[in-house]
Amino acid sequence: MNIEKAEQLGLCFGVRRAVELLKESVTRYGEIETLGPLAHNRMLVEGLAELGVRPVHDLSEVRGRVLAVTTHGISPAGLSEIAALDIAVIDTTCPIVRKAQKTARELVEADFDVLIFGEAEHSEVRGLLGYAAGRGVAALDTGQVEDWTASSSRLGVISQTTQTQSAFAGFAGRLVTKVGHRVKEIRIVNTLCQVTRRQQEAAVRLARRSELMLVIGGSSSANARHLVEICAPLVETHLVETVEDVDTSWFPGKQNVGVTAGASTPDEAVEALIARLMSL
Numbered sequence: 001m002n003i004e005k006a007e008q009l010g011l012c013f014g015v016r017r018a019v020e021l022l023k024e025s026v027t028r029y030g031e032i033e034t035l036g037p038l039a040h041n042r043m044l045v046e047g048l049a050e051l052g053v054r055p056v057h058d059l060s061e062v063r064g065r066v067l068a069v070t071t072h073g074i075s076p077a078g079l080s081e082i083a084a085l086d087i088a089v090i091d092t093t094c095p096i097v098r099k100a101q102k103t104a105r106e107l108v109e110a111d112f113d114v115l116i117f118g119e120a121e122h123s124e125v126r127g128l129l130g131y132a133a134g135r136g137v138a139a140l141d142t143g144q145v146e147d148w149t150a151s152s153s154r155l156g157v158i159s160q161t162t163q164t165q166s167a168f169a170g171f172a173g174r175l176v177t178k179v180g181h182r183v184k185e186i187r188i189v190n191t192l193c194q195v196t197r198r199q200q201e202a203a204v205r206l207a208r209r210s211e212l213m214l215v216i217g218g219s220s221s222a223n224a225r226h227l228v229e230i231c232a233p234l235v236e237t238h239l240v241e242t243v244e245d246v247d248t249s250w251f252p253g254k255q256n257v258g259v260t261a262g263a264s265t266p267d268e269a270v271e272a273l274i275a276r277l278m279s280l
Contacts, residue, residue, distance in 0.1 A: 002256045003277050004210070006202040010270050012195045012263035014094030015039050018071045019048070021092050025066065026052045029088070032066040035059070035078075036123055038092065039071055039264030040221035042241060047266060059085065066090065071264075072123040073097045075130020096161050097124055100191035104131040107156035112187060113137075115145060117171045118160025122222060125160050142174045153184040161193040162223040162263070164200055164230060168192060196223055196263055200230055203260040207231040210258035212250060215239045216273050217262025224262030231260075242269070243276040251280060 018038055025032050031052040037045045045055060056062055059081055066088045073093040082089055107114050114136035118125040129136045139145050159168045172188050207213050213231045217224025219241055231237040240246055257277060261270045
């Protein structure tokens with residue numbers, strides 16, 4: 001069996017940067033808390049917990065004196081709530097997410113309503129909506145915004161950073177067809193993470209020459225799920241969180257197996273998967 005890794009996979013620079021910041025902070029402050037998991041990967045979160053980084057679900061659970069904002073970012077109102085606690089704050093917001101936040105704010109300042117292509121309940125999208133200052137809505141389907149009454153005749157469209165380029169382009173095209181006659185101006189801004197895009201493109205190239213694709217990543221990770229979504233039409237594809245999820249029934253008759261990983265998947269998880277496959 002030939003096992004091949006995608007040319008680009010695993011921890012993106014934003015998550016890797018955040019991990020390093022937290023490791024340095026633990027050395028300096030001792031135990032710290034994060035507002036939600038640093039990223040949507042169980043192995044990554046558990047590894048940080050062993051070092052003294054503990055996630056909390058909301059501000060009411062904060063018990064320590066140091067709190068970290070995660071890579072997904074947070075709304076301005078959330079930052080104000082943290083400031084009121086009078087504790088030290090470590091901001092690990094991904095620079096790409098921060099750029100999307102800045103775009104949302106600039107659109108509102110220019111009198112645009114903001115439509116975010118993304119999962120409304122995702123922590124990144126909730127933060128982006130905060131920067132839209134009450135003039136934004138999030139949706140994955142244009143049908144979800146048919147009844148949305150915009151306050152302006154100008155509409156700005158951005159995306160959750162980890163969505164796929166083809167999905168965002170398709171959504172934007174359908175949106176123009178559906179609401180173009182109702183507004184005077186539509187401004188579409190590409191806020192997609194280009195690192196994630198390159199990982200997706202590398203996964204597709206590998207899937208085309210494989211008989212089986214394995215994506216290692218968190219089941220709640222948007223970027224890991226998108227890797228499955230773009231590979232599955234090309235070849236049999238499975239998402240695994242850990243090596244324990246590998247099912248040996250997938251492999252009989254498969255000679256070329258491709259491996260890729262979500263942008264929040266730690267290096268050791270990828271190495272463990274490769275070792276497991278080699279043992280087969």
